[in-house]
Amino acid sequence: MLITVSLVFLFGVFLALLIKFKALGCGTAFVAVMFGFFLASTGAAGPVRELTAACITALSDLTS
Known part of the structure; x- marks a missing residue:
């Protein structure tokens, strides 16, 4: 079974966890989101999209 998850969702969860555990302040989180x-x-x-797609493809090739 293949499960796909949006990278925006993953980065959002990661950012929320960083804020929750105070590893990232609210000001820094705002700057990261605006960036x-x-x-x-x-x-x-x-190019960022292409690099991300290439990394995902490389990772999926390693696991198969």
């Missing part, structure tokens, strides 16, 4: 939004609207969004 993500601004990065998504630049020309770097395409």
